[in-house]
Amino acid sequence: MSRSAIIVETLETVAERIGDPKDQIYARLFAAHPHFEDLFVMDTDGGVRANMLATVFDCILGVADGSESPRLHLEAARVQHDGYGLSAADVHTIFETVRDVCRDVLNEDWSAEMDAAWDAMLNELRTIGTDFGA
């Protein structure tokens, strides 16, 4: 199976098991980085968090598909988020959080093949649009 098919299959399985993983992703992110939660104080209805996560998933699927949109999203997000005091490494943590939630939901169905596909995808997202990228 191609890397992109593995990523899509992971996300589909997560959706079948728990529906929208949004709450788990933000809960895990804020548990590991409590100061990130403070930044969303104005997001009283969760709309910004929902839009942000939609963009995050667009990046994940875009990398899997080899599209240009992750680079564009990430270049914009790194500049925008610098304004919230977040480094490029901080911005990247949400992608790792998505992977960690998927891995926990899949539990014993998380395979070595999935692990490798997500690892490669995360590496690509980390370096995309940066000077140290491929």
Ligand code: HEM
């Ligand atoms: C741990 C990582 C991240 C944190 C802590 C974070 C934090 C934030 C904050 C504080 C806001 C604005 C909240 C407000 O205006 O009230 C925001 C908005 C946004 N973020 Fe992030 N961000 C992260 C990663 C990302 C990534 C990786 C992307 C996309 C590649 C992204 C895309 C966006 C977008 C598109 C918005 C605007 C949403 C809207 O206004 O509806 N963020 N983010």
